[in-house]
Amino acid sequence: MAEPSGLSGVLSGNLHSHFLYYRRADILTMLLQYPLPSSNSPSGSMTKTERVLRRAREQGVLWADDLKEDIPARYLRRLAERGELERVGRGLYRHPDAPISEHHSLALIGARYPDVRICLLSALQFHDLTTQWPRKVWIAREPGDWTPTASPVELEVVRMSGASFTEGVETHEVEGVPINVFAPAKTIADCFKFRGKVGTDTAIEALRSYVRSGVGPVDDLYHFADVCSVQTVMRPYIEATV
DSSP: OOOOOHHHHHHSSOHHHHHTTSOHHHHHHHHHHSEEEOTTSTTSEEEHHHHHHHHHHHHSEEEHHHHTTTSOHHHHHHHHHTTSSEEEETTEEEOTTSOOOTTHHHHHHHHHOTTOEEOHHHHHHHTTOOSOOOSSEEEEEOTTOOOOSSOSSOEEEEEOOTHHHHTTEEEEEETTEEEEEEOHHHHHHHHHHTHHHHOHHHHHHHHHHHHHHTOSOHHHHHHHHHHTTOHHHHHHHHHHHO
């Protein structure tokens, strides 16, 4: 019996006899190279490999679950084994040539947990309101929400509820990944509220940086001080700074 030729041999005829000639890895490699219709390709088709790598270049960080309806996770693992993608966390991949920003850890969190909110020290650092560089990524969750357990980076989770959780949320893009981060004034109010965790000195430093840099109106500080129920604590520092 003649040996079947390439992918056409695998996809047609007697599948049982054809599969005897190929290891699983060989079949997967051929499937990765099999062209699929795509209007984005000059030739009218792109292989799965080309589609994944193009998306990785454009998006920065890929999460396997986002692609599962089109690209099985095993394809991503195979590309990582071949060095065409880098595995940067559980189910997370990036293109080896994609630039890495100073906020790369936030992009990883945004890709893996798109509904979380970046807060406190990580939000201060994102907005350039602190000289600290937090070792962990600080995120906010509502009481009763599950705590991420498969994070690609170490997390510090704080609980917020009501308007304190829903107000002052901004969406930014980091390495092609949308992230939710609290606005500068909201973050400062949070720091005063959670001063037992981040330190009063950190909160005061951030408030002074906010006023000096003009990153936002002072009225926003008063507003979010009210939202976070820290008006009495914050007011003297605001008045002394302005």
